[in-house]
Amino acid sequence: MRYSLLSRFEGTLAGVSLASQLTRCEDRSMCKSVSSPPERHQKSEILVNLKKHRWWRSSSERQEEKFAATDEQSLVAQMTRSLIRCQGLNRVDWDRSAQEWQDQKQQRIKASRTQTVNPGRLAAGFSGEIYPLSAGEVALAMLPIALYFHEQPEELQQQLTEAIKVWQHSAPAVVLEEAVQTFSLAIALALKEDLDPESLIPHLLDRLNHRPSDWCKQLQQVQRLAQQKASLETAREELLKNASQADHGVEETSAIAVAFYSFVRTPHDPAIAILRTVELSGASPRATALTGALSGAYNSLSSFPVSWQMQVKTTASSGSGITTEAAGTTGELLQQANELFAVWSGVYNTANRLFQNLHPTLAVSAANGMNQP
Numbered sequence: 001m002r003y004s005l006l007s008r009f010e011g012t013l014a015g016v017s018l019a020s021q022l023t024r025c026e027d028r029s030m031c032k033s034v035s036s037p038p039e040r041h042q043k044s045e046i047l048v049n050l051k052k053h054r055w056w057r058s059s060s061e062r063q064e065e066k067f068a069a070t071d072e073q074s075l076v077a078q079m080t081r082s083l084i085r086c087q088g089l090n091r092v093d094w095d096r097s098a099q100e101w102q103d104q105k106q107q108r109i110k111a112s113r114t115q116t117v118n119p120g121r122l123a124a125g126f127s128g129e130i131y132p133l134s135a136g137e138v139a140l141a142m143l144p145i146a147l148y149f150h151e152q153p154e155e156l157q158q159q160l161t162e163a164i165k166v167w168q169h170s171a172p173a174v175v176l177e178e179a180v181q182t183f184s185l186a187i188a189l190a191l192k193e194d195l196d197p198e199s200l201i202p203h204l205l206d207r208l209n210h211r212p213s214d215w216c217k218q219l220q221q222v223q224r225l226a227q228q229k230a231s232l233e234t235a236r237e238e239l240l241k242n243a244s245q246a247d248h249g250v251e252e253t254s255a256i257a258v259a260f261y262s263f264v265r266t267p268h269d270p271a272i273a274i275l276r277t278v279e280l281s282g283a284s285p286r287a288t289a290l291t292g293a294l295s296g297a298y299n300s301l302s303s304f305p306v307s308w309q310m311q312v313k314t315t316a317s318s319g320s321g322i323t324t325e326a327a328g329t330t331g332e333l334l335q336q337a338n339e340l341f342a343v344w345s346g347v348y349n350t351a352n353r354l355f356q357n358l359h360p361t362l363a364v365s366a367a368n369g370m371n372q373p
Helices: 005-032 037-047 059-064 071-086 091-111 119-125 135-141 143-148 153-167 173-191 197-207 214-227 232-245 248-252 254-265 270-279 285-299 306-316 330-345
Strands: none
Touching (some): 005 285, 005 330, 071 091, 135 143, 135 153, 135 254, 153 173, 173 197, 173 254, 214 232, 214 254
């Protein structure tokens, strides 16, 4: 085994966290000064330089964001918490968790003085209804299910189909389910060490029977760009601008397509894959978080730059427990990766008080075949 399964669980959730935090840092740095096109191009070259893989926030920014989770982090944390608590998918708890995350997000929007609120979404959020999410957000929410059922393809497909129902009013049902199922399958292949980056997209197209759907067309586009070793500018043009001119379903799934492109172009270096996605100006934070998840599942936590790993370990060890304010941060997601792995292994009892407030560096191992049937 190239990497331990636990390290891949950790890499998946830490990848989401690091990528989404990195996107926020980049957004802030872009807002602080308006750069000319040549200056932005020069900055792009610096960002993708391996020697610059540092967590470049100032000390004041680190203090400000110590307990601030991004929407992507809090979404994954909320849904992972449900699987750990119920030791599997429980639709009642799953739907309740989705509603709680939605309410928390709306409260953050309401409290923010700098964000523009969509009145329709705000009203939906506080009416007790589940408002539509983008396909990228749904794919992030499904990550714990992809982790938990990665060894059982048929069960994984059934559980995803059931869990997606809570967001049945999101992107067109067929497009949404195809895209999310495909991404979850890629995560499962990575965890089982069955993922070959060069043949990943053709394999996924085979699984979809090359049906003439919009999502298959997007995957074919990703494969063509990867084979051509297309530049970031070309990828931006074809994956983002073209998608925005297409129908609603294609636009909704563009974040997943971008994540696949960034991964297959640089499969063995999570940092570069994530930074390439950040550099796709116009790519959503979901695209960056999905890139981090897929690259983290394939390469494990140990493949991230040391400075990034130190960020994970620092936030993970900053306290003995996870406070309400810290919910969804990198520290909690790393802890949840350990707990979810333990539940999957069959050696974790969430009802046992001894397992409450576990330290995030807890290592749990189980022999092959010891996981749930």
